[in-house]
Amino acid sequence: MPEHDVLVIGAGLAGQRAALSAAREGASVGIISKVHPVRSHSNAAQGGINAALNPEDSWESHAYDTVKGSDFLGDQDAIEIMCREAPDELLELEHMGVTFHRNPEGLLGTRAFGGASAARTYYVADITGQAILHVLYEQLMKHSEVRRYEEWFTTGLVLDESGHCAGAITRDLRDGSMELFKAKSVILATGGNGQCFKPTTNALICTGDGISMAYRIGAPLMDMEMVQYHPTTLAGNGLLITEGARGEGAHLYNALGERFMEKYAPNKMELASRDVVSRAEQTEINEGRGFPDGTVALDITVVPRKRVHEALREIVNVGRDFAGVDITKEPIHIKPGNHYAMGGIKTDVDGQTEVPGLYAAGECACVSVHGGNRLGANSLLDTLVFGRRAGAHAAARAREVVLNPPSDALLADEEQRISELIGRDRGSARRVSELKQELGETMDRHCAVFRDAEGLNAALETVHRLKDEYQGVAIDDRGSIFNQDVLAAIELGYMLDCAEATVIGAIHRTESRGAQFRTDFPERNDEEWLKHINLTLGGDGEPHISYSPVTITQWQPEERKY
Amino acid sequence: MSDYTLKIRRHNPEQGDAPYWAEYPVDLEGHRSVLDGILQARDRIDGSIGIRCSCQAAICGSCGVRVNGRARLACNTKLSEAAEAAEEGPITVEPMGNMPVLKDLIVNMDAVHWKKVQRIVPWLLPAGPPPEREYVVPAESMIDVTQAMACIHCGACVSDCLSMEVDPLFIGPAALAKAYRFVGDPRDAQDEERLRDLAEDPHGIYDCTHCFNCIEVCPKGVAPMDQIMRLRRRATRDFEISDQNNGRRHEHAFTSIIRKKGTLDERKLLQDSFGPLRPQGAVELIRALPTGLRGFARGKITPKTALLHEKLPGIENVRRIYDHAEEHHEELNLYIVGEGGEAEEKEPAMGETPEVTT
Numbered sequence: 001m002p003e004h005d006v007l008v009i010g011a012g013l014a015g016q017r018a019a020l021s022a023a024r025e026g027a028s029v030g031i032i033s034k035v036h037p038v039r040s041h042s043n044a045a046q047g048g049i050n051a052a053l054n055p056e057d058s059w060e061s062h063a064y065d066t067v068k069g070s071d072f073l074g075d076q077d078a079i080e081i082m083c084r085e086a087p088d089e090l091l092e093l094e095h096m097g098v099t100f101h102r103n104p105e106g107l108l109g110t111r112a113f114g115g116a117s118a119a120r121t122y123y124v125a126d127i128t129g130q131a132i133l134h135v136l137y138e139q140l141m142k143h144s145e146v147r148r149y150e151e152w153f154t155t156g157l158v159l160d161e162s163g164h165c166a167g168a169i170t171r172d173l174r175d176g177s178m179e180l181f182k183a184k185s186v187i188l189a190t191g192g193n194g195q196c197f198k199p200t201t202n203a204l205i206c207t208g209d210g211i212s213m214a215y216r217i218g219a220p221l222m223d224m225e226m227v228q229y230h231p232t233t234l235a236g237n238g239l240l241i242t243e244g245a246r247g248e249g250a251h252l253y254n255a256l257g258e259r260f261m262e263k264y265a266p267n268k269m270e271l272a273s274r275d276v277v278s279r280a281e282q283t284e285i286n287e288g289r290g291f292p293d294g295t296v297a298l299d300i301t302v303v304p305r306k307r308v309h310e311a312l313r314e315i316v317n318v319g320r321d322f323a324g325v326d327i328t329k330e331p332i333h334i335k336p337g338n339h340y341a342m343g344g345i346k347t348d349v350d351g352q353t354e355v356p357g358l359y360a361a362g363e364c365a366c367v368s369v370h371g372g373n374r375l376g377a378n379s380l381l382d383t384l385v386f387g388r389r390a391g392a393h394a395a396a397r398a399r400e401v402v403l404n405p406p407s408d409a410l411l412a413d414e415e416q417r418i419s420e421l422i423g424r425d426r427g428s429a430r431r432v433s434e435l436k437q438e439l440g441e442t443m444d445r446h447c448a449v450f451r452d453a454e455g456l457n458a459a460l461e462t463v464h465r466l467k468d469e470y471q472g473v474a475i476d477d478r479g480s481i482f483n484q485d486v487l488a489a490i491e492l493g494y495m496l497d498c499a500e501a502t503v504i505g506a507i508h509r510t511e512s513r514g515a516q517f518r519t520d521f522p523e524r525n526d527e528e529w530l531k532h533i534n535l536t537l538g539g540d541g542e543p544h545i546s547y548s549p550v551t552i553t554q555w556q557p558e559e560r561k562y
Numbered sequence: 563m564s565d566y567t568l569k570i571r572r573h574n575p576e577q578g579d580a581p582y583w584a585e586y587p588v589d590l591e592g593h594r595s596v597l598d599g600i601l602q603a604r605d606r607i608d609g610s611i612g613i614r615c616s617c618q619a620a621i622c623g624s625c626g627v628r629v630n631g632r633a634r635l636a637c638n639t640k641l642s643e644a645a646e647a648a649e650e651g652p653i654t655v656e657p658m659g660n661m662p663v664l665k666d667l668i669v670n671m672d673a674v675h676w677k678k679v680q681r682i683v684p685w686l687l688p689a690g691p692p693p694e695r696e697y698v699v700p701a702e703s704m705i706d707v708t709q710a711m712a713c714i715h716c717g718a719c720v721s722d723c724l725s726m727e728v729d730p731l732f733i734g735p736a737a738l739a740k741a742y743r744f745v746g747d748p749r750d751a752q753d754e755e756r757l758r759d760l761a762e763d764p765h766g767i768y769d770c771t772h773c774f775n776c777i778e779v780c781p782k783g784v785a786p787m788d789q790i791m792r793l794r795r796r797a798t799r800d801f802e803i804s805d806q807n808n809g810r811r812h813e814h815a816f817t818s819i820i821r822k823k824g825t826l827d828e829r830k831l832l833q834d835s836f837g838p839l840r841p842q843g844a845v846e847l848i849r850a851l852p853t854g855l856r857g858f859a860r861g862k863i864t865p866k867t868a869l870l871h872e873k874l875p876g877i878e879n880v881r882r883i884y885d886h887a888e889e890h891h892e893e894l895n896l897y898i899v900g901e902g903g904e905a906e907e908k909e910p911a912m913g914e915t916p917e918v919t920t
Contacts, residue, residue, distance in 0.1 A: 035614070036671070038715055039622045094696045097686030099711055099747065102701040109701070124708060130621065131711050135686075142685040150672070174664065203616040239619050310705060313712075314621075317782075321620060321638045324593070433605035476609030481576050482665045485609040 004030040004147070005398035006391070007183035009154050009168060009210060012040035013129070013380060014362025014387035015189030016136040018351075019146050021391030022187075027398050029146045030181065032170055034153040034205065034487070037137050041191050041203045042383065045129025046242035046314060047113060048121035049093075049380040051086035054110070057118045059083040064555055066378060069115040069273045070342075070371025071514035072530065072557040073223065073550060078349050078367040080553060082378075085385050090122055093384070098135045099124050101311070111311070112247045113376045115273035115562070121377040126242050126314040129380060152179075153487055155414055157186065157213050157358065160404040165217065165358035167406050169414045173487070176480030178418070180411040184403050185357055185394035188214055188345065189387060192363035193498040195491075197338035197447075198440025199238025201230055207491035208498035210364040214345045215497055219353040220534040222366040222548070223343035224498070225505030226515050228374055229449050231277035233337030235295050239322050241315055241334055243376040246270040248311060250300040252281070253331065254289040260296070265562035272562035275373040275515045278336035282449040285335065295333035336449050340379065341498075342370040342515065343505070346534060346548070351390025357397070361390040368532065371550075372514015422486050426474040432488045435466050435473065436495070443499055447506055452520045456507045463500050470496060504543055505533045526557050565589055566641050568599050570611065571656035572666050581663075584608075585652055592642025596634070596655060597625050599641055600667075612666035620781055623714030626721065627667050628656045633718035633779045658721030660730070674730075675720050678737035682760070686744060689751035699748045710743035713784045719776035731765040735776035735786030738767060742789035745796055757797040761805035767793045768809030808842070811835050821884050824874025 006022040008015045011033035019031040033040065052062040063083040067074055094100055094108065100122050103109035113121040124131035140146055151173040158180065160166040167182040190210030194202025215221055231252075232241040246252075252270050254260045264280035265272035272280075281296050290296050300308065300315070308316065308328050319327040344366040351359040351367075362383040369382055442462045446455035470493060477485035511525040512518050531547045538544040566588045573581035586603035597615055604611045613636065614624040620638040627636050630647045631654065644653040661669040688697075719735040726732045733741075741760060744750045760766040767790055776786040797803045798810045815834035819827050832850055836843030857863035874880060 035616060035622075035624065039614075039616055039624050041617065041622070043621050043714075044617060044619070091692075091696060095688075095692035097747070097749065099704045099707050099743075100696075102699060102704050104701055106698040106700055108696050124704075124711065127708075127712060130714070131708075134711065138685040141680055203622060204618065205616045237618070318619065431605060431609065479574055479576050479610065479665075481574060482612045482668050483610075484612060488609075 001180055001182065002030060002147070002149075003182040003403070004028050005183065006030075006185045006187065006394045007032065007168060007181050008187045008189060008391070010040075010189035010191060010362070010364070011037035011148075011150075012042035012189060012191055012362060012383065013133055013136065014383035014390075015040075015187070016133070016140060017384050017387030018187045018189055018361055018391035018394070020136065020139055020143065021388040022395040023143055023146045025392055025395035027395035030149060030183070031140070031146060032149040032152045032154060032168070032181070034151065034173070034209070036150050037140070037148070038134060039205070040133060041206050042133045042380070043130045044201065044203065044240060045380050046126040046240065047244035047247065048111060048123030048128045048377045049090060049132070049384075050113065050116065050120050050375070050377040051090040051122060051381065052083060052118070052120050053087040053090055053108065053122070054118070054120065057120050059086065061117055062086065062120060065116050066369065066375055067371075067555045068560055069373055069375040070369075071275070071373055071524065071560055072526070072555075073226070073368065073371030073513060073532070075368050075371075075551040076553040076555060077551045078369050081349050082369050082381060082385050086381055089381065089384050089388070093132060093135065096135050096139055098132050101125070111244060112271060114243050114246065114271045114277070115268070115375045116271075121244075121247065123244065123311075125310065126244050126312050132380065132384075153490075154209065154213065155418065155490060157217050158406040158410050159217055159355075160406050162404065164356040164404065166404060169411055171418065173482050176483060178411060178415050180406065180408060182403060182405055184398040184401050185359060187351065187359040187361060187390050187394050188364055189360070189362045189383075190364045192341040192344075193495060194338050194341070195436070196439060196495045196499040196502065197227075197443045198437065199233070199236065199444065200338040200440070201233055201238050201240040202338070207495050208364070209491065209494045210360060211344055212494035212497035214353060214355070214358060214360060215501070215535075215537050217355055217358070218537060219355045219358060220346045220536045220546070221343065221501050222346035222532045222534050223368055223371070223505070224341075224501040224535060225509050225533065226342035226370070226372050227338065227447065227502060228274055228340035228342060228515050229278045229336040230339035231274055231281055231336055232298050232334040233339070234318075234323055235293050235333060235335050237322060238337045239318055240337075240339070241298060241318065241332065242312070243274070245298060245300050245303070245312060245315060248300075248303045248307060250298055250303055252277070253297045253299060254284045255291045255296070256289055258289070260284050260289070268562035273373055273375060275517075276562055278449050279517060281336055291333055293333060295335045297331040298334045299331040300327045301329060301331065338444065338448070340374055342366070342368070342372065342374055343502070346532075347386075349386075349389065350393035351386055352393065357401075359390045359394050361387040372516060418486065421489060422475065422478055422483065424474050426476075427472070429472045429474040430469065432473055432475065432485070432492050435469060436492055438462065439466055439495065439499055443502070447503055450517055450519050451506055452518060453507065456503055460500070460503045460507065463496060463503055467496050467500070501535050501543060504535060504545070508533055508545060530557060565591070566599060566645055567652035568596070568603060569652040569654045570600065570603070570667070571654070572611070573663055574610075574612075574665050588641065590641060592640060592645070594641055595637050596629055596639045596641060596644050596653065597636035599653075600636060600655065612668045614668055621714065623716035626658050626716040626718050628658055628721065630654055633658050633721040635716055635718070635781045638781055658717055660721050660723060660726050661717065669717070671717055675715065675717050675734075675736060678734050679715075679740055681733055682737050682741040683756065684740055684744075686747065686750050687752040688749050697749045703746065703748050707743050707746045709784060710739045710746070710789055712782045713739055714782055716781065718779040718781060719786050722775040722779045724773040724775060725769055725771050729765060729769060732769045733760070733763065733765055735770070735790065738770075738793060739784050739786040739789040742793055745793060753796070754801050757793060757801055758803050760793060761797045761803045761807070761809060764807055766807075767797065768805065768807045768812075808836060811837070821881060823871060824877040824880045825871075827871035829868065829871065
């Protein structure tokens with residue numbers, strides 16, 4: 001029965017950063033991941049990481065851009081911490097070995113990114129997330145004192161008698177055996193829940209596991225209605241074309257050949273913040289100025305060829321392999337697509353949730369630094385800064401508390417639940433994949449760039465019906481070794497929790513702010529809605545709504561123009 | 563109507579059965595991927611088909627499999643292309659090679675690939691404490707190692723590496739490409755020690771036999787063999803490491819013979835590689851005797867070819883290639899020149915020194 005001071009669940013950037021930081025503080029650390037760490041979805045962050053490192057830049061400028069990008073819903077104390085700590089975080093990564101792009105003087109070089117008033121995005125070609133993820137994994141291989149549990153799936157969190165989080169129950173994918181991990185502090189770093197939507201830029205593993213598990217043991221979720229649609233994704237499969245393409249100078253055109261961003265964001269044009277650009281594109285498409293496949297065009301041919309090869313290599317591959325387009329020669333058709341959850345488990349600036357002993361960091365958490373809309377290249381920063389802070393705080397907590405071991409009966413119950421699921425008769429139940437498909441399409445239809453009460457209520461009804469149907473869901477695989485079928489079923493349960501919270505938040509927020517645009521409430525309403533929506537699971541199994549204030553330090557809400 | 567048929571190699575050790583092939587009809591358009599096909603079969607026909615997959619965008623490296631016998635990422639192999647390669651029959655999908663199968667298409671990468679990565683000391687070893695700000699390094703050096711950094715550890719090169727098939731202890735293409743990521747990184751202070759270690763290891767950089775499989779199967783253009791050759795060049799040219807495997811002398815002998823004669827004179831290769839006056843050379847010559855005799859018996863070696871090795875007609879063209887390569891010895895990679903060197907203005911990319919060792 002493994003026991004650690006700090007147990008990290010999830011091994012993307014936030015999880016690995018948290019594990020390294022907790023280990024540096026002297027804690028015994030275990031890190032669990034349902035996939036090998038380098039498979040984590042942090043890989044997919046292409047464009048870069050923001051930091052006001054240049055002497056001409058300032059953390060205040062970065063913070064203001066982030067506050068404005070968030071449509072004033074981000075908590076400014078947290079944003080200040082993130083932006084102040086960004087330069088040191090970046091330098092530490094550089095010292096660890098990340099191969100950041102250099103300028104001709106050999107110093108760290110930047111590229112422009114959306115919603116930013118200075119070029120402060122540091123990058124490795126267009127594989128920034130991958131490069132950082134792999135370098136952190138190098139550090140994990142170096143620091144073998146951090147115990148890695150790769151391809152272990154977490155089925156639930158456990159509380160001790162006093163209601164403190166004291167571990168997790170997991171399933172070893174290799175042989176199906178289950179373990180109760182005991183820990184003084186547990187850090188969730190399980191990423192987002194983009195799989196609730198279809199299509200999405202998110203990988204198949206992004207099923208909101210941590211968000212749901214935290215919710216189930218009583219931690220509040222916050223800002224769940226804030227779902228980012230990225231402006232440049234491929235129609236159909238949802239694959240991401242980095243914002244770095246626009247950062248390098250690429251233009252957007254509608255089917256009439258108009259550079260339509262002139263109408264929506266005359267100053268920042270293609271580099272307005274993502275909610276603004278996605279809304280502009282969707283408006284063009286809805287009003288009949290898109291292409292017949294429901295897209296607009298991204299023209300990268302204006303970027304010099306040599307620069308494309310050096311800085312946008314992955315996009316060359318994606319265009320060639322997945323769209324049959326040579327982006328150095330012709331425009332590529334794109335549309336807004338589901339990309340990122342600004343909301344998540346409510347935490348403070350040290351990653352603490354409202355359940356003692358439980359922490360969260362990265363996309364599954366909501367500190368909130370992104371508020372209504374995340375700026376490009378702030379997500380890597382969020383994972384690293386708050387991953388590190390959560391790791392350090394969790395280690396400090398572990399020094400102070402004694403482990404109050406959770407009951408072994410919890411493990412037996414969970415084993416029973418899973419084996420019942422595996423052994424269940426199929427009968428007439430629909431497959432997990434069918435329920436998942438319906439969920440994804442429903443969310444994309446009603447909970448996307450433009451929303452209204454009618455659509456959202458229809459979505460909620462569907463989610464509730466799917467939740468009922470899910471109770472009887474059956475699977476094919478009766479085995480123990482790599483039973484991915486049973487994992488998919490458990491993941492669908494996580495996704496349904498996340499989707500429900502998202503829709504409820506969206507219904508409840510009767511205004512338009514950031515990524516939430518209600519066609520029936522098209523204005524931002526600071527008087528009523530300059531606050532976070534929190535959802536807590538009640539004893540009745542229903543989500544309960546409460547509010548928390550937005551922390552404002554030095555930037556009062558103002559009209560948002562790009 | 564089914565558009566394609568996937569023939570998947572199934573195996574669940576739990577059931578105690580031998581591996582078997584099962585066919586699944588797939589109802590998808592040709593531009594969709596083999597992974598889409600496998601997932602459709604899993605969703606519609608049999609939920610127990612095992613395959614790792616996640617990003618569906620050739621980024622996470624999970625879905626390495628063999629399609630029609632060649633290692634690929636299932637997610638960036640189009641059904642239409644796979645069907646074409648399969649000619650008349652169904653598209654075959656089986657687990658990657660050189661690694662033990664855990665279930666169906668899932669192999670044990672820890673037991674092979676990650677162990678080898680761990681072997682090369684896969685973390686930066688700078689000299690002393692870090693500077694206050696960033697390390698100041700040439701911009702090109704970071705772009706240069708980006709090609710190796712682009713590796714997603716899918717295992718395709720490991721799967722199809724012929725050297726590893728013969729010598730399972732070979733450190734292998736992926737891990738050695740990772741080694742170049744440190745050797746080529748100016749912040750790493752242990753480049754000579756790393757190179758010495760990898761040259762002296764009998765399963766190290768001289769264990770590669772240039773079959774090019776790793777370059778062909780790599781879905782990310784990492785070109786692992788090129789990285790291995792760069793490790794060799796750094797070892798020999800920059801540090802003049804004379805390894806116990808005789809790799810350096812062998813390489814030198816090989817290139818000298820080709821420069822002189824245009825084709826390989828294998829009689830001289832052995833002599834020059836080991837040197838007839840060195841005891842190891844004599845031992846190797848005696849060890850090579852049976853091979854030579856078999857060559858005679860099968861007519862591959864005739865008394866004439868054994869005694870005479872004529873220069874290739876037009877040898878001056880071979881020497882021009884050498885001259886060109888020596889003038890253009892800068893290291894180029896995909897991140898600098900693009901596919902086939904197309905970003906270069908005038909000449910086609912001949913910047914890579916042709917490696918002509920065996």
